[in-house]
Amino acid sequence: MKIAIIIKQVPDTETKIRTKGDGSGIETDGIKYVVSPYDEFAIEEALKTKEKNPGSEVTVISLGPTRVVEAIRTALAMGADKAIHIDDEGSAPDSYVTAKALAKVIADNAFELVFAGKQGIDQDNGQVPQAVAEFLGWPQVMILEKIEIAGNKAVAHRRVSGGSTEIYEVVLPAIFGCEKGLNTPRYASLPGIMKAKTKPVTTLKLGELKGDASPKLVMSNFRLPPEKAPGKMIQGEPEQIVRELFRLLREEAKVI
Amino acid sequence: MGNILIFAEHQDGRLKRSAFELASKAGDLAGKTGGTVEAVLVGSGVEGLAQELAPFGVKKVYVLESLQLQKYNTLGTVKVMSDLVGQVKPDILLGAASPVGRDFFPRLAARLNTGLASDSTDLTIDSDGKLKATHPVYSGKALVDVKIPNSLPQMALVRPNSFGTKSPQAGATAEVVKITADPGDLKSEMKELVKGATDKVDLTEAEIIVSGGRAMKASENFKILQDFAEVVGATVGASRAAVDSGYAPHDMQVGQTGKVVNPKLYFAVGISGAIQHLAGMRTSKVVVAINKDPEAPIFTKADYGIVGDLFQIIPLMTQEFKKGMGE
Numbered sequence: 001m002k003i004a005i006i007i008k009q010v011p012d013t014e015t016k017i018r019t020k021g022d023g024s025g026i027e028t029d030g031i032k033y034v035v036s037p038y039d040e041f042a043i044e045e046a047l048k049t050k051e052k053n054p055g056s057e058v059t060v061i062s063l064g065p066t067r068v069v070e071a072i073r074t075a076l077a078m079g080a081d082k083a084i085h086i087d088d089e090g091s092a093p094d095s096y097v098t099a100k101a102l103a104k105v106i107a108d109n110a111f112e113l114v115f116a117g118k119q120g121i122d123q124d125n126g127q128v129p130q131a132v133a134e135f136l137g138w139p140q141v142m143i144l145e146k147i148e149i150a151g152n153k154a155v156a157h158r159r160v161s162g163g164s165t166e167i168y169e170v171v172l173p174a175i176f177g178c179e180k181g182l183n184t185p186r187y188a189s190l191p192g193i194m195k196a197k198t199k200p201v202t203t204l205k206l207g208e209l210k211g212d213a214s215p216k217l218v219m220s221n222f223r224l225p226p227e228k229a230p231g232k233m234i235q236g237e238p239e240q241i242v243r244e245l246f247r248l249l250r251e252e253a254k255v256i
Numbered sequence: 257m258g259n260i261l262i263f264a265e266h267q268d269g270r271l272k273r274s275a276f277e278l279a280s281k282a283g284d285l286a287g288k289t290g291g292t293v294e295a296v297l298v299g300s301g302v303e304g305l306a307q308e309l310a311p312f313g314v315k316k317v318y319v320l321e322s323l324q325l326q327k328y329n330t331l332g333t334v335k336v337m338s339d340l341v342g343q344v345k346p347d348i349l350l351g352a353a354s355p356v357g358r359d360f361f362p363r364l365a366a367r368l369n370t371g372l373a374s375d376s377t378d379l380t381i382d383s384d385g386k387l388k389a390t391h392p393v394y395s396g397k398a399l400v401d402v403k404i405p406n407s408l409p410q411m412a413l414v415r416p417n418s419f420g421t422k423s424p425q426a427g428a429t430a431e432v433v434k435i436t437a438d439p440g441d442l443k444s445e446m447k448e449l450v451k452g453a454t455d456k457v458d459l460t461e462a463e464i465i466v467s468g469g470r471a472m473k474a475s476e477n478f479k480i481l482q483d484f485a486e487v488v489g490a491t492v493g494a495s496r497a498a499v500d501s502g503y504a505p506h507d508m509q510v511g512q513t514g515k516v517v518n519p520k521l522y523f524a525v526g527i528s529g530a531i532q533h534l535a536g537m538r539t540s541k542v543v544v545a546i547n548k549d550p551e552a553p554i555f556t557k558a559d560y561g562i563v564g565d566l567f568q569i570i571p572l573m574t575q576e577f578k579k580g581m582g583e
Contacts, residue, residue, distance in 0.1 A: 127362035134366035139443040163452025216371030
């Protein structure tokens with residue numbers, strides 16, 4: 001089976017975000033970049049699927065500036081076989097253009113099964129996997145928490161509101177957006193890290209893949225959220241504190 | 257013109273709160289675009305819900321009837337919605353940032369070759385007459401304005417509980433247009449819906465949340481939070497530290513790699529306030545923090561802080577709030 005993983009490189013979750021003075025984006029110096037956490041579940045699921053289907057090949061695809069090759073190497077060190085880096089040529093495209101380019105690469109390489117994280121934890125748009133599926137005409141299952149593949153069919157569990165689960169039967173090719181809890185991503189082994197250095201990474205240019213697609217979104221005025229005014233510390237004996245808390249929530253905040 | 261269409265979600269034969277919230281907000285926006293508010297219901301046998309939207313300012317409700325869409329399906333919903341948009345050509349199309357909205361709105365936007373503002377916490381009409389959405393990025397550590405300048409409809413998903421609902425206009429009625437919809441080739445089929453163990457509102461839609469952190473010490477101890485949650489009608493959440501320690505399952509996790517929540521009242525119990533947790537609950541209207549450590553960073557984000565032992569405070573709260581809620 002030809003399996004692809006779509007990953008995104010994002011600032012680490014511990015990053016303290018600072019915005020640029022002109023609101024055009026965030027300050028990027030000093031940021032430590034990682035593979036977006038949900039994408040790690042996608043990598044692991046692709047590798048598990050390969051192990052169950054001997055002769056399969058796993059290709060990792062990532063779009064972004066040159067630095068995303070580091071994220072690609074992480075996936076290769078975990079066990080992916082090869083990679084495609086789509087150089088965004090400094091254009092930082094929106095979900096629409098990104099999905100157009102990814103769909104082209106997936107169609108050109110005749111992948112049959114694609115795993116992605118359910119969303120990148122930087123812009124939190126959660127749109128790319130669905131749009132890729134649309135441009136390919138494939139079914140999608142997002143918020144994937146369990147999957148079993150047999151032949152050209154998959155049974156996929158999707159987590160929805162209130163802890164309920166929808167169970168779908170899907171005919172491949174299809175794309176899956178992975179959720180935390182799907183699996184436990186493996187760590188890269190030392191030999192894995194060494195091998196990753198020599199695995200092939202093909203670089204393609206966004207301009208040659210996106211066709212005539214143009215961005216649909218304009219983002220501006222990046223800013224920090226307003227700071228909360230300092231709160232009230234409630235003091236006294238535990239019984240008093242609890243009674244006072246109830247009074248404040250009912251009479252001052254009016255939320256209960 | 258400048259009509260606004262809202263996708264009104266329903267579950268178990270009832271409209272979700274988000275439908276009324278969207279209708280209320282769409283009414284404000286329509287006041288500025290000069291258009292009217294219309295709604296769409298997708299499913300089978302849901303026509304009866306249409307008039308419930310009228311008191312919230314909806315003038316016309318399209319009911320897309322399809323037996324195949326009695327159970328949710330991505331491709332089927334995209335097909336019938338894209339057909340409707342082609343017919344009625346709204347300027348703005350709004351939905352809730354729920355598991356359903358997040359699933360098919362991005363795909364519908366791709367099919368319609370337009371843009372979508374995800375997970376918005378505010379919507380306004382800008383000076384050029386275009387929709388402007390506020391979208392939290394980096395899990396709420398920053399905000400950005402999103403506009404869709406060159407294509408229609410301008411689409412946005414709205415985080416539940418962002419606006420609240422207007423007081424209903426008694427006696428209002430809406431025109432109902434019933435359409436037999438063709439969902440096309442579904443390509444996937446929902447075989448089964450396994451209901452969660454709880455009938456509680458999902459964290460992402462809950463109005464009150466009680467979350468426990470590492471200081472809960474064991475999964476059994478979450479019982480005291482459940483008891484308190486029962487009294488105030490809350491849903492129970494957890495911090496990543498609690499989830500990683502095995503005290504709570506991952507679908508209870510609030511934070512950057514868990515759920516982003518937006519309640520009117522959030523209790524942070526034994527949670528220190530790591531940056532990735534704060535990111536997930538930052539937009540809560542009122543935050544109560546209970547922690548043994550007076551230096552815990554969570555207190556800087558709290559409206560009301562209590563320094564104390566949660567194993568003493570929480571059972572007392574259950575008692576006192578039970579008395580108070582009865583009054």
